[in-house]
Amino acid sequence: MTDEVKLYGAAASPTVFRVKIALNMKGIKYENVEEDLANKSADLLKYNPVHKKVPVLVHNGNPIAESLVIVEYIDDVWKGVPILPEDPYERALARFWAKFIDDKCMPAAFGVFGSNGDEQVVAEACEQLQILENELEFKGTKFFGGDDINIVDIAADFLAYWLGTLEEVAGIKFVTKEKFPRITEWGDNFIKCQIVKEILPSREYLLDVFKKRFGKG
Amino acid sequence: MTDEVKLYGAAASPTVFRVKIALNMKGIKYENVEEDLANKSADLLKYNPVHKKVPVLVHNGNPIAESLVIVEYIDDVWKGVPILPEDPYERALARFWAKFIDDKCMPAAFGVFGSNGDEQVVAEACEQLQILENELEFKGTKFFGGDDINIVDIAADFLAYWLGTLEEVAGIKFVTKEKFPRITEWGDNFIKCQIVKEILPSREYLLDVFKKRFGKG
Structure with missing residues (x-):
C-alpha cells in the first residue's frame, strides 16, 4: 500500500515548517494543502476541530494536529534518520x-x-x-x-x-x-x-x- | 544494578500525582522527597533550574522535569503495563x-x-x-x-x-x-x-x- 500523506499548512508558518523538516528528514512525499488562514477550509476545521489551526497531517485518512505531536508521529512511523534520540x-x-x-x-x-x-x-x-x-x-x-x-x-x-x-x-x-x-x-x-x-x-x-x-x- | 529512583514532589500536587500513578502502574519502588513549596530545596532548584517546580524524577542520578515528559520516560524505560498506546x-x-x-x-x-x-x-x-x-x-x-x-x-x-x-x-x-x-x-x-x-x-x-x-x- 502506498502511503497517502497530506499536510494542511501555511507557507509562512514556523510550526508548519517543523512538520516539513520532519517529512524531509524521512524523505516522505506528501501533498501540500495551502490554507488561507483568514478563511480556513472545511477540511481543516473538520480535521482539527479543537484548535482549528495548521499544521494538520493526514496520513491514510487519519488526521493529527499539534506540530510537535506530528513530528513525534513521523518519527514513530517512518524509519530512517532519527528525529528523537534513541536513549x-x-x-x-x-x-x-x-x-x-x-x-x-x-x-x-x-x-x-x-x-x-x-x-x-x-x-x-x-x-x-x-x-x-x-x-x-x-x-x-x-x-x-x-x-x-x-x-x-x-x-x-x-x-x-x-x-x-x-x-x-x-x-x-x-x-x-x-x-x-x-x-x-x-x-x-x-x-x-x-x-x-x-x-x-x-x-x-x-x-x-x-x-x-x-x-x- | 538496582535502579535508584527519587521523586521530588508535593503530596497535594496533581501533576506530581501523575508521576506517582505512572510509577505505580509499572510497580517501581522509589524514594519520595516531599518539598516545601514555600521553601524549595537546593536539590530541587539544581535538578529543575528552568522551571524550579515539582515534580522532578531522578533516575540513577539523571533528573527529568515536566510531569508528562516524566510519564513518557517511565513508559520508555520500564516494561509492564503500557501507559501510552503501542500503535x-x-x-x-x-x-x-x-x-x-x-x-x-x-x-x-x-x-x-x-x-x-x-x-x-x-x-x-x-x-x-x-x-x-x-x-x-x-x-x-x-x-x-x-x-x-x-x-x-x-x-x-x-x-x-x-x-x-x-x-x-x-x-x-x-x-x-x-x-x-x-x-x-x-x-x-x-x-x-x-x-x-x-x-x-x-x-x-x-x-x-x-x-x-x-x-x-
Missing part, C-alpha cells in the same frame, strides 16, 4: 527542551511584536531566550541535537529565520548577535543545514506576508 | 489529548479559583471542559485509554479529585454532574481504579492544604 533519558531531555521552546520561548518572542516592543515584554522574552542561550553554551555542540538537528532544533526553527524577518518588518531588534551569540550561531548553522535549506521559504515571501500582517505601511 | 496513530492521539488537558483545561479550570469565580473565567473553563466532555461522549469508553487508564487519564487526574476539593474550599461549583455527566462519571471511575485508589491522598489532607492556600477563613 530514553536523551529522549526525555529532548522532549523537555522542545516543550520549553514551544510553551515559553515562542509565545514570549512573538509576543514582542503583538505588544509593539513593550519593554517589559521584551525583557521577559530575553529571559526565556537566555535559558536557551545558556543551554547551547552548556552543550557546546553545533545543534541542540549534537552534530545533527533533532526535535529540539526543529521546535526552535522560528528563532533561526522567522524572528529576524519579523524584527525587520516591525523595526524592533532584540535578538542580537551581541546578546545571544550562541543562538545566532546556531540559527546560521540551522538554515545552512541541507535538509532545512532546500525547503526554506524565501525571505522575500516571509517579508511580504509579515508586512501585510504586522507592517506599519 | 503510532493512537500514541499521537493520546499525546494530543494529554497536551490539550495540560495546556488548556488545567490552567483554565484552576484559573477559576485565582479569579475568585469570575464569570468570564468560568465560561472559558467550561468551554475547554466541554471539549473533553464531548471526547468522552464520542469515545463511549470507561476511560480515555479505553477499558484501562492511559496517559490521557493520568493527565486529567486533577479533574477527578482535586477540582472538587478546591470547589469545596472556594465555595465555587462549576463542574457539575448536570453540566458534565461524562467527566463526572469518568472521575468516579478514575479514583476507583485500584492503581489510583491505593495511592490517592486523603480528601482531608487536600482540604487542609487548599484551605491554607486558597481558603477564606
Whole structure:
C-alpha cells in the first residue's frame, strides 16, 4: 500500500515548517494543502476541530494536529534518520527542551511584536531566550541535537529565520548577535543545514506576508 | 544494578500525582522527597533550574522535569503495563489529548479559583471542559485509554479529585454532574481504579492544604 500523506499548512508558518523538516528528514512525499488562514477550509476545521489551526497531517485518512505531536508521529512511523534520540533519558531531555521552546520561548518572542516592543515584554522574552542561550553554551555542540538537528532544533526553527524577518518588518531588534551569540550561531548553522535549506521559504515571501500582517505601511 | 529512583514532589500536587500513578502502574519502588513549596530545596532548584517546580524524577542520578515528559520516560524505560498506546496513530492521539488537558483545561479550570469565580473565567473553563466532555461522549469508553487508564487519564487526574476539593474550599461549583455527566462519571471511575485508589491522598489532607492556600477563613 502506498502511503497517502497530506499536510494542511501555511507557507509562512514556523510550526508548519517543523512538520516539513520532519517529512524531509524521512524523505516522505506528501501533498501540500495551502490554507488561507483568514478563511480556513472545511477540511481543516473538520480535521482539527479543537484548535482549528495548521499544521494538520493526514496520513491514510487519519488526521493529527499539534506540530510537535506530528513530528513525534513521523518519527514513530517512518524509519530512517532519527528525529528523537534513541536513549530514553536523551529522549526525555529532548522532549523537555522542545516543550520549553514551544510553551515559553515562542509565545514570549512573538509576543514582542503583538505588544509593539513593550519593554517589559521584551525583557521577559530575553529571559526565556537566555535559558536557551545558556543551554547551547552548556552543550557546546553545533545543534541542540549534537552534530545533527533533532526535535529540539526543529521546535526552535522560528528563532533561526522567522524572528529576524519579523524584527525587520516591525523595526524592533532584540535578538542580537551581541546578546545571544550562541543562538545566532546556531540559527546560521540551522538554515545552512541541507535538509532545512532546500525547503526554506524565501525571505522575500516571509517579508511580504509579515508586512501585510504586522507592517506599519 | 538496582535502579535508584527519587521523586521530588508535593503530596497535594496533581501533576506530581501523575508521576506517582505512572510509577505505580509499572510497580517501581522509589524514594519520595516531599518539598516545601514555600521553601524549595537546593536539590530541587539544581535538578529543575528552568522551571524550579515539582515534580522532578531522578533516575540513577539523571533528573527529568515536566510531569508528562516524566510519564513518557517511565513508559520508555520500564516494561509492564503500557501507559501510552503501542500503535503510532493512537500514541499521537493520546499525546494530543494529554497536551490539550495540560495546556488548556488545567490552567483554565484552576484559573477559576485565582479569579475568585469570575464569570468570564468560568465560561472559558467550561468551554475547554466541554471539549473533553464531548471526547468522552464520542469515545463511549470507561476511560480515555479505553477499558484501562492511559496517559490521557493520568493527565486529567486533577479533574477527578482535586477540582472538587478546591470547589469545596472556594465555595465555587462549576463542574457539575448536570453540566458534565461524562467527566463526572469518568472521575468516579478514575479514583476507583485500584492503581489510583491505593495511592490517592486523603480528601482531608487536600482540604487542609487548599484551605491554607486558597481558603477564606
